[in-house]
Amino acid sequence: MTPVSEILMSLMDHAHQDLSLPELLCQDACRRLPISAAGIALMNDTGAIEMTVGSDERASTIEELQLSLSEGPCLDAHATGRLVIHPDLGALALELWPLYTPAVLALGVRAIFSFPLRIGGIYLGVLDLFRDAVGRLDPHELEWALHYVDAAVMVLIHLQSMDRAGPRGESTTGIEGPVELAFHGHPEVHQATGMIAVQAGVRLNEALMLLRARAFAMGRPISEVAHGVVSGQIRFT
Amino acid sequence: MTREQQLAATFVDLARSLDGEFDVLDFLQDVVTRTSEMFDGPTATLMMSDQRGALQLAASTDPSNDVVRLLTSPGPHTDSATSGAALVNVSIATDGRWPAFAAAASGQGFVSLDLIPIHVRTELLGTFTLLFRHPVVLDQTDLTILEALAAIAKLGLLQDRTPRQQELLAEQLQSALNLRAAVEQAKGVVAERGGVAVAEAFVWINGYARRKGRPLGAVALDILEGRIGMEALVDG
16 A cells, blocks of 8 residues: 555544544644644635644644735745745744744744645645654655645545535545545646646646546546546547 | 867856756756757656655656656666666666566667666665667766766755755755646647647647746646647747
């Protein structure tokens, strides 16, 4: 089982609790990584960060702070599409985030790691990890943080699919939970996403959902269906 | 221009790009393009660690799906990743170490391979691969130049004049990975709109980026967000 599948299964195992999948992911991340809080900022349709969730109440407060102050690593990560990593927040010149830095230091945060949740041109949100101690993530910890990033991407794609559920609230794709999408090393999945977006006249994120649903319906790996799309054998019109 | 002059020019350009607005995808693409020119046209490819335990395509003079598949399947680069050793003057057809890779590579017309692993302390950062379509024997001078080019790629990623080396590396690698995904999505969009194969779509996109002097990743995002239309791409 891949690390991402492991994470997604762990989330589904905890799914009986009255928490959303993004919240469950934040909590899971806190169990596995040397961090004290985690949060996810979700994007709305216009591309702005609108909603935040946290691993606990303190994490939610920290997450929300960036929205209410309109500055912080999460917003920078979202705007630039780049990781924002500061293992020693106190050493930062205040000019970077003059309002946010003292506020979050006062809440006990000493290091932040913000990861944009994206698939190329598909923007989903940001995953924020916080530590109460100064210090980097070592390569092994960074690797796992990135597995959580990948899992978060899949959770958010899944939630968007659920938003397009049928009238009785059932998933139109028949997929019960977030599924691992193998992107890395499969450029055809991205190419197919672009092609489907044009063929079906939809946005990239919806194109990806269509690809995913088709793969599930066919019982084939997504990379195989993507290859079919790129070679012209499978069309979405 | 002699090769030594080309190499020197590449170092100068690197220094310049580090001063100005630095686009990691474009920078890596420049390195492979220069390399291919300096070695008479092999397919030069930089694979980079995705920091999740695998190597992904960062830049190639031939970013076709066939070449990507070749270099992401088990083969000489997986061995090199474990051993940390360079592979020099590998004659693909006669070297018996990787039969599946050899069959696929020969099928694409490749005859000779050279591979340099790039490390940061003990960790593998990536690999630099040359695939030739004619038999080639690189001598020590050639290898020194290739190692210098690999060092340029590494320097560009690490920019290790700054104290934030580790953070910067993560930022650069993940940014490059995501921009590559955007480039692939744009290839699909343009291929479908233009009624062409994705390889040709890439020629249009790359050509536009070069003509306008803009980074490939940024152009891809503009295409995806509808800011560059087909007429602009095709006509210029």
